[in-house]
Amino acid sequence: MSLNDDEWFTEADEKGGTAFGLRIHGCLHREHSPYQEIAVYDTTGFGRLLVIDGYIMLSDRDNFIYHEMMAHPALFTHAAPRRVVVIGGGDCGSLGEVLKHQGVESVIQIDIDERVTRVAEEYFPDLAAGAKDSRARLLFEDGIAWMRAAPAASADVIIVDSTDPVGPAEGLFNAGFYAQCSRVLGAGGILVHQSESPLLHLPLLCAMRKAMREGGFDALATLGFPQPVYPSGWWSATLARKGARLEGFREAAAERKSFPTRYYTAAVHRAARALPPFVTEAFDEC
């Protein structure tokens, strides 16, 4: 059946040959920022939907999975995360999860497009609530340039909550950027970057892991999780650390965490590490 554009928002990948649609009541907001087109739709089953340049960023209904998995595995892997940097993430969803950790003293978020944050504050106020936290500092500038200028060993965890590697985010997926992250991370520091679909984007995932190694990260761990509004409904995040291994995490702390989550638990964290053979075999070859 064909989908009427008045009743459905549809994101189609002509090259990959997949499409995903959500039924809508209508469009609540659309603007052209200096960097991209930002739109918000009111869906019938997924709450509000944030779309950038035609790509689905998040929905009310399922963004908790992505944001919890971008924040908590990295923060429960670092021994004592106090200083966190978020590159991208203008909707403030990952920021909000990071701020749930009481030990975190400062989060600097650098998103090139202030309009994403302002739109999130208006249409996704719960998601963007972290922007008002006194520990959060929001900068609207180029994350690549910011990282290049940041002092060495000044962060414990860097979260790269970027769009896909086309457009503004392209420069975040290479060894040069990862090398700067490596320099900015202190001893035992953790980088985490969203790493696309294990089914659809395996060559890209392999290239990211290779670039992370070239950027100075010796230990890598890719975690899988569902994300129904992203292509294939199956997504991943890749953690990286210099020097130390990435086998374990602070399981006891994760078990007795003081804040609620809807997707993340210590058991879910362990489980997300178990990748299927078709993925691990591809990693072994790249």
Add this chain to the structure above:
Amino acid sequence: MSLNDDEWFTEADEKGGTAFGLRIHGCLHREHSPYQEIAVYDTTGFGRLLVIDGYIMLSDRDNFIYHEMMAHPALFTHAAPRRVVVIGGGDCGSLGEVLKHQGVESVIQIDIDERVTRVAEEYFPDLAAGAKDSRARLLFEDGIAWMRAAPAASADVIIVDSTDPVGPAEGLFNAGFYAQCSRVLGAGGILVHQSESPLLHLPLLCAMRKAMREGGFDALATLGFPQPVYPSGWWSATLARKGARLEGFREAAAERKSFPTRYYTAAVHRAARALPPFVTEAFDEC
């Protein structure tokens, strides 16, 4: 964007408000069997696609995940599975995975629609290869009636590889059918039924678990896994056993299994058990 029906096969759930599409070169086959409309499309990125009554059943590219997860967790949980029954599963994908277990002596597959199997043999020959195995017996009749007539304690594992609970499969999702499965299973016998999307169909999943309990199964375990061509891309299977607990499985046997898999491993099996809080909390309440 709207999707042209000549270039895309699209499955839309008007009520749930989600749609999934695959780009196609064209339709290879379409027929009306006595029970349903069966179609096969040639997609640009997912190989061949089997569609029944407008619902995607499987694609060449990702069916291995579903079929491995329908077969191996159940077979590695039973102490020594020899006699297996598959209800539905006419494409023979689950059958093929079951037959990889050398200890399995017989598999009876009961699908109401012979045409599904014949179409699978023609368009998905690798998937349907198990139909020729001397241990397999294919019956084309009503699975509910078959189960009612089957001798007590005559099966070790029952796999219900059904379509959604509308149309022919509706009668497979209730306590009456599960009670018959319970009667037909021997001591320590395992039932497994595909149990829809943890995100989209949680009330149905709860109802299935309740019906399984009413049908005489004391121990239940729901396992999650990706299935990109199904709604939300996130799917589940629910295992059930009479009397005994369902905490463990034959991990050593799974670790040293003699056959290849692309998704299933002992670690993936353990991981699939780790459900997120929003799911487990719903289970606790139902």
